[in-house]
Amino acid sequence: MTYDYASGAIPLESGVTRFRLWAPTAPAGFALEVEGHPAIALRPGPDGYVQADVDCPVGARYRYRLDADTVAPDPASRLQYGDVHGDSIVVAPDAYPWRYGSWRGRPWEDAVLYETHAGLEGGYAGLLARLPELAALGVTLLELMPIADFPGPRNWGYDGVLPYAPDATYGTPDELKRLIDEAHGLEMGVMLDVVYNHFGPDGNYLPRYAAPFFRQDVATPWGDAIDFRQPAVSQFFKDNALYWLTEYRFDGLRLDAVHAIAGHEWLHELAQHLRQHIPPDRYVHLVLENDDNRASLLQGDFDAQWNDDAHHALHCLLTGESHGYYADYSARPAQALARCLAEGWLYQGQRSPYRGGQPRGQPSAELPPTAFVLFLQNHDQTGNRAGGERLASLVDSPARLRAAVALQLLSPQIPLIFMGEERGARTPFHYFTSHADPALAQAVRDGRRREFSRFPEFQGAGALSDPNDPATYLASKPRASAADAHAWMRDYAVLLHLRARLIAPRLAGAVSLGAAAIGERGVYARWELAGGARLTVYANFGPDRLALPEALQAGVEAYATLLFESVAGARDALVQGEVCGDSTVWLLEEPA
Structure with a gap:
């Protein structure tokens, strides 16, 4: 190991495994339990950390005892046995035999992103089978929705509670590494969507032994904010980002909803930490989702931000919708889109009526076009609709939708294709979960109904699918229309090959x-x-x-x-x- 992780179960060269975590408010009797060993007392270390060195092999199961009735997984578990409430497993970090270990990535200007959900693709094995097709289409950067361990077998991934553990529902760690490895063999990178703004509602034990992990004075839509002012908390997520980029060799990270992180200073620290620890000859791409439109984050630390403003303007032009946040773009959508094409964002400091007249954004005209990721659809903009409708079902003219696709794929901003879009899929993409707790599942249903009750397309409970119903998940698998799937694929391939030959080489x-x-x-x-x-x-x-x-x-x-x-x-x-x-x-x- 060349990097000293602050947390987790780390096999050492001596043959023992070092277990370490931050537990500043651990209860009396807090102990480590490793299979084949009696309960192990944890040595207190500096700054609230505890640790123990144990003679146990890779593959050993372990957990932390909180009291007579409660055990918890390692918050930095690398793999789980039995979902988020089960035992953690000791994992060897460097056992996978990489075939394309010399891969160094591709410049950001080459990027054509393809956002997908590993579960709906058939897990890592299903995605592996699709790689040649995506490479032939012109995709250069596969982007996985979050894979951090979440409760149950079905989830968007944004309810994860164990940020280091790839969910076993999709396959083994080695199968994930093989997916990335084989993508590299096809000259395709792989990005990962990570969630550093909250933990999911089921399976988070941190408040029981590390209460300062969260701050009581700042709330987010998902509960108390994570306290990045704490050095141990900051290090936990810095290590996590580096872990995905080095042990799994992901080519970049997309950080979800960073506007919900209290203070942007930590984001600068994170980017600088990663740049310092990644070899300079590797292309590693850092992308944000940030409703605050902070141009300062894109001036050297991060490569790009998802361009919600451009999406919203295009959506208004294509559909005529004007409710919710589309109200900020619907009055003059063509002017809004023109500003997005010329300067990146529409909102660069002016007041947003939808947000109660609050100022939003910073000037972005000095940023390069490649600082913005341009999309017509994504998991949020499709799945957070009451019916999960795709644009192919919403736009009344295929020719107008094709015009938008041409604009997206041939403009100098970086294009992102959402799974199934390239085949003209008309099946919906819903929000889905698999919470075992009936009360939590009902709370999610009720929250969705409250959220959509004010939208005109919401027609009562029957119009909104049940996120916890397995049928909702199955209905979200993209299926192409047999009549025009080939035509859509041809169109995307032609446009992307044009981009690769004539535009991407000129984008720097x-x-x-x-x-x-x-x-x-x-x-x-x-x-x-x-x-x-x-x-x-x-x-x-x-x-x-x-x-x-x-x-x-x-x-x-x-x-x-x-x-x-x-x-x-x-x-x-x-x-x-x-x-x-x-x-x-x-x-x-x-x-x-």
């Missing part, structure tokens, strides 16, 4: 040259790419035709040819409308 140093609305439903945007090339798009998301500027009307095909003729067979398909329809025109002007 790309800058916006401005954008504007065209009428109520159209946008124009332009960027200067590396080497002086200029990329221009005209996009129309409305039902009526929009006239191009007179200077382009006579030569649209000639200009478009500059972009499309470089990929065999692409020019005719795109210019004639099989992919982009009449709704988008792309120009790539080479420097003189």
Whole structure:
């Protein structure tokens, strides 16, 4: 081991295993129980840590005794036996024989993200079988929704309580490593979604022996905030991030809802810690979800942020919806989208009516386009709808949806595809859980009903699926429409291959040259790419035709040819409308 983890069961070179955790408020009699050994007293160490060195093999099961009736898993367990309330297992950190150990990743400018849920894909083995298809499509960075151990066999992953333990429902640690290893062999990276803003409601024992882990003066939607001011708490999550990036060789992390972390200072510390401990020749990508739109986090520490503003503007343009947070974008969605294409975010400090008139965001125009992840759908924006509807079911015109796909995949922002989107899936994607406690399952149902009761599409209890019903999970598996799945896959492949050949190599140093609305439903945007090339798009998301500027009307095909003729067979398909329809025109002007 070259890194000294502060917590967990760590096999040492001497043959013993060191058990260590932070337990500053442990009850009297707090002890370690390892199979094959009597109860083991824990030596108090500095700063509230306790530890014990035990002669036990890899694979041994262990737990912590809180009182006569209660045992708890290791909060830094690397693997569980029997779910979140069961025993923890000692795991060897370096036993997997990596085939592609020399992989160093790909530049962020190459990124085409594919967000997916491991369970719905058939576990790690199911995802492994899909890797060649995704690589052929043009995906370069697979992004897994959270896999940290959660209660029961079904969960989005955001109810995890053991951040170091990959949930055994999806497969073994070695099967996860093989998935990552084989992806690397296909020149594809793998990112992991991690949750550092809260613990799930079932299986979190930390308050029983480490009460200062949480702060009583700051609340989040999920309970008391995690107290990152505590050095041990800060180290617990820094170690966790490094653990996924080194022992599992993930190529990056996406941090969920960091606006719920009290104070952004810790995020800077985390990024700097990781950069210091990752070899400089590796590409490791750090991405945020942050409703605060903090541009300062993207000025060297983090590579990008999910661009909710651009999504919301596009969603309004495509669907006409204006309730909930869409109200902030629905009045002038084309202008909102134009600003997002030119400057990243719409909200850069102005007041948000949906958020009670509170200011939101920081200026983002100086950030590069690649600092923003652009998506049409994701787990939140689909699964947090009352019916879990996908855009293929919401947009009345396939041509308008294809125009949005072309804008997403060919613009200089980093595209993210949500599982099934590339096949035109129309099956819903729901929020799902598998809580064993009936009271907790009912509380989740009631909370969802309260949340959606004010939305116009909510038609009472029958319109909202039961998150705890196994049928809700099964209904969320993406199934392609047999009639047009092949056409959608072809369109995505053509566009992504265009991006790979003509746009991605020119993204380093790309800058916006401005954008504007065209009428109520159209946008124009332009960027200067590396080497002086200029990329221009005209996009129309409305039902009526929009006239191009007179200077382009006579030569649209000639200009478009500059972009499309470089990929065999692409020019005719795109210019004639099989992919982009009449709704988008792309120009790539080479420097003189």
